[in-house]
Each structure stands twice: as structure tokens, then as C-alpha cells.
Amino acid sequence: MKNINETILLIYNPVSGTRSFASHLDAFIDSFQQRGYEVHPVRSRSEDDFKDVIERKDLSTYSGVFIAGGDGSVNMAINKLIQIDVDIPLGIIPAGTVNDISYNLGIPQDINKAIKVLSEMKTERFDIGKANDRYFMNSCGAGLFIDVAHTTERELKNIMGRVAYYLKGISELPNFKAMKTRIVANEKTYNENIFLFLVVNGKSVGGFRSLASDASMQDGLLDFIGIKECQLNELSVLFAQILLGNYKNSKNVLHFKSDSIWIECLGEYCQNVTDVDGERGPSMPLEITMKKRGISIVVP
Structure with missing residues (x-):
């Protein structure tokens, strides 16, 4: 295990989907700590607050940002990263009602399995669409x-x-x-x-x-x-x-x-x-x- 010198931001939406991610929080932190990452978890209070959290955080100070939520939450993070021109990896934990994005990326839909494989921090680059300014x-x-x-x-x-x-x-x-x-x-x-x-x-x-x-x-x-x-x-x-x-x-x-x-x-x-x-x-x-x-x- 390497020394802890890289920090991952985790933002989770407690009202997404079945509202079950909170019970997986310790497993997420443990899995990433074992691979040498410090985790900064942030709990949003509501869907609207989730957007505020994305806006407030200086994402450029992190080695990666993970979103535990649905497609809408992931979309907010993507737009923020592009807006501030910060090219760090985005991780997705499928914790929403409909998790099409994570499914299309081949991410396991079981949260524990997703945490385990994504903590390896393997990355690839993907296309994104733009509709007017979004x-x-x-x-x-x-x-x-x-x-x-x-x-x-x-x-x-x-x-x-x-x-x-x-x-x-x-x-x-x-x-x-x-x-x-x-x-x-x-x-x-x-x-x-x-x-x-x-x-x-x-x-x-x-x-x-x-x-x-x-x-x-x-x-x-x-x-x-x-x-x-x-x-x-x-x-x-x-x-x-x-x-x-x-x-x-x-x-x-x-x-x-x-x-x-x-x-x-x-x-x-x-x-x-x-x-x-x-x-x-x-x-x-x-x-x-x-x-x-x-x-x-x-x-x-």
C-alpha cells in the first residue's frame, strides 16, 4: 500500500434511490484507504443541496471525485468539472433510481461490488454530448x-x-x-x-x-x-x-x-x-x- 498522499472527494445523496448508500459509507472509505487514498465524504441534505455542494467545493484540490447517486447527480458533477476546466477522474457509485450512466460504463449495479472494483482507480476517457450550454x-x-x-x-x-x-x-x-x-x-x-x-x-x-x-x-x-x-x-x-x-x-x-x-x-x-x-x-x-x-x- 502506498502512503496516503492523494485525496478523493465523495459526495453522496442520502435521498437517492433506496436511500441505502449511507450503510456502505465505511466500506467505501476502508476500500480506498487500503489503496492509499484519503477520503473526504460530504453528505448532501437534499437534492437541491447536492447541487450547492458541487458548486461550493474546490474540485481542483482532489485526485478524483466520486458521486454516490443517480444520473442527475452525475450530470451536475460533469457540468461542474467542465465549467471550471478541471480534468480529474469522476467515479460513479450507482445509488439512484435509474442508473443508466453507470450501467453503460459496465459498473456493477451492486454498491459493494462497485466500490471494490472502482477503488482500483482505473480510468478511461469517454465522449460527452452538449445541448446548447448543458x-x-x-x-x-x-x-x-x-x-x-x-x-x-x-x-x-x-x-x-x-x-x-x-x-x-x-x-x-x-x-x-x-x-x-x-x-x-x-x-x-x-x-x-x-x-x-x-x-x-x-x-x-x-x-x-x-x-x-x-x-x-x-x-x-x-x-x-x-x-x-x-x-x-x-x-x-x-x-x-x-x-x-x-x-x-x-x-x-x-x-x-x-x-x-x-x-x-x-x-x-x-x-x-x-x-x-x-x-x-x-x-x-x-x-x-x-x-x-x-x-x-x-x-x-
Whole structure:
């Protein structure tokens, strides 16, 4: 074991997911101490306080920063690191309701297993997307289901996990309207009425583990997935196909890969609420670009 001369900042969100990370805190500290790291744990008091903690801390003084929380918490940390131009490794302990980012990185979803493998501090560089002025590691989207993440009560999310998102989203189906959009990518223009679009960097989004089955966080490309306006019965079939990951040949899906995408809403009905990694994102129109190998992540 080396002498303790490097410090890891650990920020954990006690209200994320099943609220169980606190019981793993000593195991985290012990595992990293055995490898020569001093751990500075910081407990946020709430979701809003978590953002304040990220803002207050001088991250440049640490050898790495670990986030124990969900995708939204990870997104806050990524944006802060880029904002202050500090290139230190980011570690992710999957302790949220939907942990798509850690899943896509191959991090064990069992907290104890994640702590054990990540304490080795092996790192790789990964791509990150940018929607207007907001960076995202995994996804950016708007339309059906998107506002659900921001309106579903926390207690329901903690108890039922991602099922809570699905149930609330399904309840919106009968009254949901399509958006008239103009999408520009790869020197092509698409004019489509769509219920939902997602721009994704990883395979899993919203707990759909195979949504973008051939996506990679290291290929410099983003996947655009748009669900076109269609009949309710067709939409039900399409959602079943999405669960199985075999939707890309559907006439009701627009799919392509690109490193630069422009999306604007043209009609009277416009779903301006967007989502980036589970957090409320910028309003449309969206200029989405890719920052290749833009961040260092601790991996198994």
C-alpha cells in the first residue's frame, strides 16, 4: 500500500434511490484507504443541496471525485468539472433510481461490488454530448415521458424505481400531442411530427437496457431516436419493440447517428421541457454537439 498522499472527494445523496448508500459509507472509505487514498465524504441534505455542494467545493484540490447517486447527480458533477476546466477522474457509485450512466460504463449495479472494483482507480476517457450550454453523459430528449422524470413524486420514485416513470408516462398517452419538428444532421433535413425524441450516447436510457444496442460512449457519435406520430395501437406495439431493442426498422421510428444535430419545434404545440441525464435541460431549439473523449471516468 502506498502512503496516503492523494485525496478523493465523495459526495453522496442520502435521498437517492433506496436511500441505502449511507450503510456502505465505511466500506467505501476502508476500500480506498487500503489503496492509499484519503477520503473526504460530504453528505448532501437534499437534492437541491447536492447541487450547492458541487458548486461550493474546490474540485481542483482532489485526485478524483466520486458521486454516490443517480444520473442527475452525475450530470451536475460533469457540468461542474467542465465549467471550471478541471480534468480529474469522476467515479460513479450507482445509488439512484435509474442508473443508466453507470450501467453503460459496465459498473456493477451492486454498491459493494462497485466500490471494490472502482477503488482500483482505473480510468478511461469517454465522449460527452452538449445541448446548447448543458453537457450530458448519456441522453438528451423531449416529448412523451420526458417531463415524467421532473413531475413524478420522489417518494413514488424511491419506492417503485423506474416503474414509476413508466406508469406515469403511460397515463399521458391518450391526450399527448405530437410536435412538428425540423431536424438537421449529416447534411440532411427531416421534417417530422414526433411524439418523442432522444439523443443518446449510451445503450441504456430510462432503464431500457437495449434502447441503443450498438451505441458506444467512445465512438464520437450520438444516436438520434425519434418516435413519429402514429396511432395509439401502433405506439403500443412500438413500445414493446423498444423493450426488445428491435425497433430500428419500424416505419414509425427515425434513427441515425451523428456528431452534430439541430432540433427545433415549428408548430403551435411545442414541448419545450427537455431532459439531460434525468435533469431539466435547456429549452428548444437545441444545438447538440459531441465533445470527444471529453471526460475521465473511473471504470472496472
